[in-house]
Amino acid sequence: MSIFHNPEDSSKPYKEPTPLPDDVPKVKELGTTSAPLKSAAFFIGAHCKEYNEDFMLCKNENRDPAHCLKEGRRVTRCAQDMITKMRENCLQEWDKHWNCLELNNHEYYMCRKPERTLNKCMFEKLTIPGTPEGQTPIHEVKRPVFTGVQK
Amino acid sequence: MPPHSRNRSFSPPMLNQSILPRLPAGLSTRRRVYHPIHPNWFKLITIIPLLPLIVLFANFHFFNDATLRVLVFLDMPPPGGFEPVKYKRNIPLRGPSGVVILGGVTAVCAYGFYRLGKGNLEKRELKREATWSRIHLVPLLLAEGDRDAYRRQKAALEREKEIMKDVPDWEVGKSVYHNDKYRPTDPIVVL
Numbered sequence: 001m002s003i004f005h006n007p008e009d010s011s012k013p014y015k016e017p018t019p020l021p022d023d024v025p026k027v028k029e030l031g032t033t034s035a036p037l038k039s040a041a042f043f044i045g046a047h048c049k050e051y052n053e054d055f056m057l058c059k060n061e062n063r064d065p066a067h068c069l070k071e072g073r074r075v076t077r078c079a080q081d082m083i084t085k086m087r088e089n090c091l092q093e094w095d096k097h098w099n100c101l102e103l104n105n106h107e108y109y110m111c112r113k114p115e116r117t118l119n120k121c122m123f124e125k126l127t128i129p130g131t132p133e134g135q136t137p138i139h140e141v142k143r144p145v146f147t148g149v150q151k
Numbered sequence: 152m153p154p155h156s157r158n159r160s161f162s163p164p165m166l167n168q169s170i171l172p173r174l175p176a177g178l179s180t181r182r183r184v185y186h187p188i189h190p191n192w193f194k195l196i197t198i199i200p201l202l203p204l205i206v207l208f209a210n211f212h213f214f215n216d217a218t219l220r221v222l223v224f225l226d227m228p229p230p231g232g233f234e235p236v237k238y239k240r241n242i243p244l245r246g247p248s249g250v251v252i253l254g255g256v257t258a259v260c261a262y263g264f265y266r267l268g269k270g271n272l273e274k275r276e277l278k279r280e281a282t283w284s285r286i287h288l289v290p291l292l293l294a295e296g297d298r299d300a301y302r303r304q305k306a307a308l309e310r311e312k313e314i315m316k317d318v319p320d321w322e323v324g325k326s327v328y329h330n331d332k333y334r335p336t337d338p339i340v341v342l
Contacts, residue, residue, distance in 0.1 A: 016302065016303045016306050018302065018303075018305070018306035018309070019302065020298065020301070020302045020305075021302075021305055024298075024301070027298075029295065030291065030295070037288055038284055038288070041283075041284035041285075041287045041288050042283070042284060042287060044287055044288065044291070045283070045284075045286070045287025045288075048290075048291075051290070052287070052289075052290040052291075055290045055293070055294060056289075056290060059293070062333055063332075063333045063335075064333035065296075065297040065298070065300045065301040065304065066301055066304075067333075068294075068297060069297065069298065069301060071294070072290075072293070072294030072295075072297050072298065073294070075290045075291050075294045076291055076294050076295065079291045108277065108280055108281065108284075109277055138273070138276040138277060138279070138280050139280065141273075141276075144273060145266075145269055145270045145273040146270070146273055146274070146277065
């Protein structure tokens with residue numbers, strides 16, 4: 001007989017030790033933390049646009065996790081591929097940018113300088129277009145209103 | 152006798168300077184500084200005791216009648232008389248007018264609102280950028296979460312199968328709802 005423990009009251013998260021069943025193909029999980037992902041968000045979005053859209057449309061049909069495992073694997077593989085490419089080509093600029101984000105509450109506007117070097121490196125080496133947003137994209141505005149206090 | 156106006160020095164103008172006793176040589180060569188309040192002390196010390204004698208001598212020597220003329224320093228008005236007393240109010244119109252002041256205030260406020268508007272537009276764009284970064288990352292995070300949820304769901308089903316294996320007519324994993332729509336399971340942790 002097992003007593004019901006409300007998971008909201010527990011101090012430790014419950015770790016389910018059972019692994020994925022074997023009939024599900026394995027995929028190498030992304031090991032990145034939030035700051036590198038946030039830094040690489042637009043590049044991943046541009047590179048993996050079709051897979052992301054496919055996955056979201058699948059989700060729209062049915063929210064069951066089992067339904068969209070295949071599309072999810074594709075998304076993860078594409079992102080993994082993108083991250084590997086970024087690490088090979090622009091590792092230092094990327095490191096600088098996401099370390100800057102770590103120090104600044106993950107605010108993009110505080111880290112425009114490293115972002116510009118990262119963009120330059122990515123455009124030269126991997127030729128990925130940025131996200132179009134209107135007149136001047138916000139990451140290219142020359143004299144923004146919101147900046148950090150210290151230059 | 153003409154009216155006498157007060158001067159800074161205490162030497163009387165009516166008297167002949169040459170007949171006055173000279174000051175001792177040592178003192179007269181000293182630089183004389185006449186203060187408006189404090190007179191030259193040396194001159195006072197030497198002249199003032201002699202003034203009555205000087206007055207008497209001058210009176211009997213220079214004037215033939217018997218009246219005594221006394222040296223007085225009268226506090227008389229300045230030459231030309233005093234200026235007229237200003238009793239009328241003097242509040243001149245000067246400085247910017249009310250319209251100008253309000254115009255200045257309006258200009259400053261307008262500039263402030265302009266800057267505020269620019270800041271709001273930029274805030275909107277920053278929010279847009281942040282939202283799009285999230286949009287791009289959601290599928291991969293969702294896929295990862297899905298795999299984890301699927302794994303846990305399967306493990307829970309296994310546990311349910313194990314627990315309810317002796318119960319007849321128990322369909323493992325059957326939904327309590329007639330609707331086929333997927334509902335996430337309530338989190339029950341078996342410890």
